[in-house]
Amino acid sequence: MSPRTSTGTSITGSGVWHPEHALSNAELCVGFNEFVRRDNAAHAAEIEAGTRVALKESTPEFIEKASGIKSRYVEDKTGLMDPERMCPNIPDRGEDQLCQQAEYALHAGQKALAAAGRTGEDVDLVVLGASNLQRMYPAIAIEVQNALGARGYGLDMSLGCSAATGAAITAVNAVRSGQAQCALVVVPELTTGHMNWRERDSHFIFGDAAVALVIEPTERAKTGGWEIVSTRMMSKFSNNIRNNLGYLTRCDPATADAPDKLFHQHGRRVFKDVVPLAAKFITEHLSSDGLQPTQLGRYWLHQANQSMNELIAQRVLGREATRAEAPLILDEYGNTASAGSLIAFSLHNRDLPSGTFGMMASFGAGYSLGSLLLQRS
Numbered sequence: 001m002s003p004r005t006s007t008g009t010s011i012t013g014s015g016v017w018h019p020e021h022a023l024s025n026a027e028l029c030v031g032f033n034e035f036v037r038r039d040n041a042a043h044a045a046e047i048e049a050g051t052r053v054a055l056k057e058s059t060p061e062f063i064e065k066a067s068g069i070k071s072r073y074v075e076d077k078t079g080l081m082d083p084e085r086m087c088p089n090i091p092d093r094g095e096d097q098l099c100q101q102a103e104y105a106l107h108a109g110q111k112a113l114a115a116a117g118r119t120g121e122d123v124d125l126v127v128l129g130a131s132n133l134q135r136m137y138p139a140i141a142i143e144v145q146n147a148l149g150a151r152g153y154g155l156d157m158s159l160g161c162s163a164a165t166g167a168a169i170t171a172v173n174a175v176r177s178g179q180a181q182c183a184l185v186v187v188p189e190l191t192t193g194h195m196n197w198r199e200r201d202s203h204f205i206f207g208d209a210a211v212a213l214v215i216e217p218t219e220r221a222k223t224g225g226w227e228i229v230s231t232r233m234m235s236k237f238s239n240n241i242r243n244n245l246g247y248l249t250r251c252d253p254a255t256a257d258a259p260d261k262l263f264h265q266h267g268r269r270v271f272k273d274v275v276p277l278a279a280k281f282i283t284e285h286l287s288s289d290g291l292q293p294t295q296l297g298r299y300w301l302h303q304a305n306q307s308m309n310e311l312i313a314q315r316v317l318g319r320e321a322t323r324a325e326a327p328l329i330l331d332e333y334g335n336t337a338s339a340g341s342l343i344a345f346s347l348h349n350r351d352l353p354s355g356t357f358g359m360m361a362s363f364g365a366g367y368s369l370g371s372l373l374l375q376r377s
Helices: 025-042 044-049 060-067 100-116 140-148 163-177 267-288 306-317 337-347
Strands: 009-017 021-024 071-074 125-129 153-157 183-189 209-217 226-235 296-301 357-364 368-376
Touching: 009 100, 009 163, 009 337, 021 025, 025 044, 025 060, 100 125, 100 140, 100 183, 100 209, 125 140, 125 163, 140 153, 140 183, 153 163, 163 183, 163 209, 163 226, 163 337, 163 357, 163 368, 183 337, 209 337, 226 267, 267 306, 267 357, 267 368, 296 306, 296 337, 337 357
Parallel strands: 125 153, 125 183, 296 357
Antiparallel strands: 009 209, 009 226, 021 071, 183 209, 226 368, 357 368
16 A cells, blocks of 8 residues: 655655764773772761661673663763763864764765765755754754855754754755755764763763764655655653753752753653654654655664663564564664664665665653654655
């Protein structure tokens, strides 16, 4: 059965980039466990008196069982493995230099443009989505636009782990309306800067990477690519995943350096809420296009947690999904926030034949959800 609708737009190119440094679970635990030992020693009297709970060490086995993550790419290893620092060392750049996230976006964007047979001069819209933005203005998308020599306009999007699918859907709508002819979606997820590396239940989650898509009218595509059949977004407020860092942080000295200014979550609540929410969201999107879940050749799901992805896919399909049906990149990349589903798509789509349906879907902080139903040209 064919879907009833089409956006008339296509993904004509994609590209993935990551920093050169890979940080394994074993390496990560060396620094974390030394921090734990030092912290427990410094507060030994309080721990003995029962007024303070001793911190627990971490292990590679615990991390892999909890998340499916074995390694991740990071901008800097030295600061993350330093028990006194527990934060990446990323030198500030002058205002006359390209900022770090713009650099990430350019690396991935240039790969995507090459795959689409386009250059920066062809681009007339840059939409940048990321779970965190290193500054508010000027928009990082406009900096990328300038560096590419692109025309038109650019904008940043912040939507937690649905920022990438949200950016892609924004680009689709702009191309559909005629506001753009060649849109570049860039997702520079330099996530390690917003992690609390001293927190055992989440110190292993995130990795740094960037991904990009080129979106054009299907009739204008120079390469094959994937037609975007339909899109869907949804949000439902929840405090269970949060980062409170913002421009007002400095205004209250008592809380300026509090842990809540970094990523924090109620993981079990998130799992309980998001699994049924995401499965229902995906199923309803497919139903609205007259498709059964088993008619899709691939699901590129948000790469936050292996168990979560597996359970969502199982609920959607009514059985366990194979790795071919729902590929994982967590073991190598870790959680790359909003970039995860787009990276999974970019790395695992070329083997599928013409006519195959697939879906990119994200679910994360907000709660926010986004999905794109695709068909191979």
